[in-house]
Amino acid sequence: MKFLDEAKVYVRSGDGGNGCISFRREKFIEFGGPNGGDGGKGGDVVVEAVDGLNTLIDYRYQQHFKAKNGRAGMGKDRHGASGLDIVLKVPAGTQVYEENGEVLLADLTEVGQRTVIARGGNGGFGNAHFKSSTNRAPRHANPGQPGEELTIRLRLKLIADAGIVGLPNAGKSTFLSAVSAAKPKIADYPFTTLHPQLGVVEIDGREFVLADIPGLIEGAHAGIGLGDRFLGHVERCRALLHLVDGTVEHAGIAYKTVRAELAAYGEGLEEKPEIVALSKADALTPEQLKRQSALLKRAAKTTPLVVSAATGLGVSDVLRALLRVIDRDEEWPSEAVKAWHPGG
Numbered sequence: 001m002k003f004l005d006e007a008k009v010y011v012r013s014g015d016g017g018n019g020c021i022s023f024r025r026e027k028f029i030e031f032g033g034p035n036g037g038d039g040g041k042g043g044d045v046v047v048e049a050v051d052g053l054n055t056l057i058d059y060r061y062q063q064h065f066k067a068k069n070g071r072a073g074m075g076k077d078r079h080g081a082s083g084l085d086i087v088l089k090v091p092a093g094t095q096v097y098e099e100n101g102e103v104l105l106a107d108l109t110e111v112g113q114r115t116v117i118a119r120g121g122n123g124g125f126g127n128a129h130f131k132s133s134t135n136r137a138p139r140h141a142n143p144g145q146p147g148e149e150l151t152i153r154l155r156l157k158l159i160a161d162a163g164i165v166g167l168p169n170a171g172k173s174t175f176l177s178a179v180s181a182a183k184p185k186i187a188d189y190p191f192t193t194l195h196p197q198l199g200v201v202e203i204d205g206r207e208f209v210l211a212d213i214p215g216l217i218e219g220a221h222a223g224i225g226l227g228d229r230f231l232g233h234v235e236r237c238r239a240l241l242h243l244v245d246g247t248v249e250h251a252g253i254a255y256k257t258v259r260a261e262l263a264a265y266g267e268g269l270e271e272k273p274e275i276v277a278l279s280k281a282d283a284l285t286p287e288q289l290k291r292q293s294a295l296l297k298r299a300a301k302t303t304p305l306v307v308s309a310a311t312g313l314g315v316s317d318v319l320r321a322l323l324r325v326i327d328r329d330e331e332w333p334s335e336a337v338k339a340w341h342p343g344g
């Protein structure tokens with residue numbers, strides 16, 4: 001399935017049906033009185049987080065969604081039928097913004113959550129409604145209220161407990177594939193990963209969801225490379241795994257480049273707990289390993305873990321370190337894991 005995490009759609013709720021002006025007319029009954037029914041309510045536009053979706057790709061193909069109008073009231077006190085709602089199904093983790101992308105209208109983090117984005121217009125009252133002791137034959141009814149129309153932006157921010165960040169080629173996807181059943185594309189060129197991918201990790205009888213995202217490069221916040229928009233997918237994570245390729249020239253510089261981009265992105269990424277690990281340890285001589293660890297330690301101000309996704313060295317230490325961070329304030333199973341296995 002193709003991945004899309006942003007979509008702009010136009011929605012319109014239904015108009016309310018008009019109220020009806022009508023009088024009871026029957027043989028032998030004089031002054032039968034008003035009997036115009038009310039109009040039906042227009043349908044709402046609803047956005048609902050559903051199970052089994054992890055992309056907004058459907059909204060590339062359809063961008064206009066209209067709920068049905070309410071039907072007009074009729075004589076003999078018949079009320080018009082309400083218009084049907086229209087439901088936009090989205091994956092859990094979808095945020096709904098106003099067209100400008102700044103005002104958040106709804107944040108649907110759990111399957112089953114739903115919200116009305118545009119309310120259908122109310123139906124108008126028929127003349128029967130206006131009957132009173134002083135006006136027994138009202139000759140007016142209300143028109144239905146118009147529906148609302150607006151353009152909204154849907155933005156998917158995947159729900160994961162931890163996210164892997166790093167330069168391109170750092171071994172992020174290889175790490176995810178080593179610790180979960182996910183099968184991300186892996187290759188020895190930068191920007192192999194174009195879309196985020198999730199995997200469920202099991203460690204010590206626990207599960208958590210790990211996200212692999214594209215690589216960051218210097219200037220990503222200014223749109224260089226793939227930009228940094230995909231960092232939205234780690235905004236909700238409790239922990240970051242920062243992988244630094246041990247085979248690059250200077251692990252400390254590589255580390256700082258990514259940190260600068262996280263800071264430039266904002267949204268609290270810089271403050272998130274971070275596990276730092278030097279990757280591809282199997283490809284390093286003991287001297288190189290020592291040197292790169294020292295450079296990385298100086299830059300990160302913490303002793304890095306050492307890992308090789310290729311041989312499995314240090315992998316469980318990294319997972320346990322992530323688990324400890326996630327554990328601090330997360331209930332188990334986490335929201336991300338629940339979203340992954342809905343209903344069970």
Ligand SMILES: Nc1nc2c(ncn2[C@@H]2O[C@H](COP(=O)(O)OP(=O)(O)OP(=O)(O)O)[C@@H](O)[C@H]2O)c(=O)[nH]1
Pocket residue numbers: 166167168169170171172173174175185186187188189190191192193194213214215216279280281282283307308309310311
């Ligand atoms: N020797 C060795 N090579 C590795 C290891 N992990 C990854 N690689 C290699 O490094 C290259 C890049 O790996 P990826 O997992 O695609 O890197 P990435 O960080 O996901 O890269 P982007 O998606 O482009 O950001 C591939 O050729 C991998 O085979 C490792 O632990 N040891």
Ligand SMILES: [Mg+2]
Pocket residue numbers: 172173174184185186192193212213214215
């Ligand atoms: Mg990758």
